[in-house]
Amino acid sequence: MAERHKRVRPSTPSAARRSTQPESEVTTGARTVTSYDVARLAGVSQSAVSRCFNPGSSVSRKMRERVMKAAEALRYQPNAIARGLITRRSNLVAVIISNLTNLYYPEVLSQLSQQLSERGIRLLLFTLERESGIDQMLEQIWQYRVDGAIVAARLSADQIASFRERNVPLVLYNRSYEDQPVSSVCCDQGEAARGLVNRLHAAGHARFGIVAGPPDSVVGEQRTAAALQRLRDLSHDEVHVVPGNYDYDSGVAAMQALVTHFGTAPDAVICANDVMALGCMDSARHAFGLDVPRDVSIAGFDGVGPSGWSSYRLATVRQPVRRMAEAAVSMLVEHIDDAQLPPEKRVFSGILIEGASARLSPAAS
Amino acid sequence: MAERHKRVRPSTPSAARRSTQPESEVTTGARTVTSYDVARLAGVSQSAVSRCFNPGSSVSRKMRERVMKAAEALRYQPNAIARGLITRRSNLVAVIISNLTNLYYPEVLSQLSQQLSERGIRLLLFTLERESGIDQMLEQIWQYRVDGAIVAARLSADQIASFRERNVPLVLYNRSYEDQPVSSVCCDQGEAARGLVNRLHAAGHARFGIVAGPPDSVVGEQRTAAALQRLRDLSHDEVHVVPGNYDYDSGVAAMQALVTHFGTAPDAVICANDVMALGCMDSARHAFGLDVPRDVSIAGFDGVGPSGWSSYRLATVRQPVRRMAEAAVSMLVEHIDDAQLPPEKRVFSGILIEGASARLSPAAS
DNA sequence: CAAGTTTTTGCATTCGAATGCAATCTGCCC
């Protein structure tokens, strides 16, 4: 009766092979070592091996030593795939990032990677060239049964809903949908933009240029909208918005467009990100011979590396990337550990870096 | 007799639960849908479902339609974990990158990600802050039974050997060990460096500064060594090497050190990467009031984005990142498909971007 | 040292999909 399942491992083909081959333990080119192999060598059961590799299981010190010795001899590493199947925990987290050429995202990714790794979680990376590929990407994500996801890309309401339906914890990075019950970590773009405008206003700028981000960038939209609104509230009417797509060249082009529009240099240019601001600056200086910030003040957002270089010293609003990444990861982990937790939105304030590319205070005179 | 294994799915707890609950197919908060669920709904066997999701299996059109309809109704996605267990193919490739703050690596990563994704392979990302963590990282890699790995970080001979022992195909990116039988994709650093030196030499520079990369960077070492050797071959004796660590500030410091050493500006500075070159340039201009390239020629390596910005227009050797990534991925895939293939090293030439930061041709007069 | 605890250990089963083999079905030809 108890014989019913006695088809166990010892009769496995590989086991057979192994036993015919005279004791060549570090077998060359053979299939991988399993917990059964370790168990056999240590003369214990497979469950014992499993327990030795799982903290919190009760194992005597003698047992642990024997098993560990055998495991080392065989160079055994537990198979995370098999483990994931039975525990229903893959220990994988998907990270979706819209585009890595953005100069800002590599830093985010780097922080996320560190934070996840410290918690023993693996990172499955998805990058997005065209926004179109998201649905396919999501299918992959479902297939890998990731424990959660951190997304720094635009998701539709349906897409967000699909995470909920499938019980995959989700944390949005730098995008938030007020009407959606979804966790997110953001930097308050509106606050930052308004603060910047206030300073520029107080310093006496009149003609404002705004360089927008690409139309599908939520963050960019928030930045320009807030700046625009604040300018309006301050009764500025000389404001011109030009499009941009976050890259250097679009910043260069934007400066060109602004000069054309105003017939002269604008007093201040607010760019939806740093890289465009740097493009503006270079264009102002080299194409138009303007002095920054005497002739024109230029400001950006993000606080990426080059904005601090001495050629630029850009006025910008730095995002506390490290803390944001930390928050994203710890929120995600909490939601993985307790699926019942309600969504949570965390908002950080940006840090204004004054730099030297904008007049931010009223002239001394 | 054939009853022996009749413990099949229908008696599973979840199945029981499901059948007691009146037909609420899109069950809320339930466990995930499996191929058995689809099979039951479609009134076919689990194997049939499996075959429908595996190209190349023989399935009648009627069957496929029924199954697909059921699968869609249940929002079924095959479990890649379970599939990986039985097929011994995880469809995962590990990518190890030393540090993402380097400005060059994000581009590499982005390309790798795209290339892998096009081939339906998932990317497990490992980033490295300290070089020390590699062994731990490797353990994780073994555990996840990745199908292969692409590594842009320094590996010891032992570490490389461990890939071979475990039959995990490996492709090194931009590092190669001549004495090791390991696949790699590189950009010929020596050739590039020598070419650069030749041009600078021909243009009549005498006092040379070389800014080295961090001691553990193979690429940096190759660049500086080749440049140095070539200068020696050309009988230059006014050559000074200063240390650097690839970041902007170290470039700034290097310029300072060179000026101190020569008592005046060097004629030409060759930096082991672009970012340091940009630091040098800014330092030369802003700290020493030098004109680049009239007073000093500056050159770098990599061809990262900012090197092309109009403030810099750096003379640099661009690596064909896209093609290199493509090569790395296709080599890896070949080795995954045929484990017997011998290692292969592919070397690309860099492309000299003349820019405007160095005098690369003899003066016209 | 017996009886009662507590810890260790092993057994059998499970996770979800893939696959060799055998059974069944189809279509075709005579």
Next chain:
DNA sequence: GGGCAGATTGCATTCGAATGCAAAAACTTG
């Protein structure tokens, strides 16, 4: 309609580790 080849389907088993349960071993205690 019979017979046969080829296509389709289902059955049973497998991948490798985790775990509830019961048996065994190791301690306590009186």
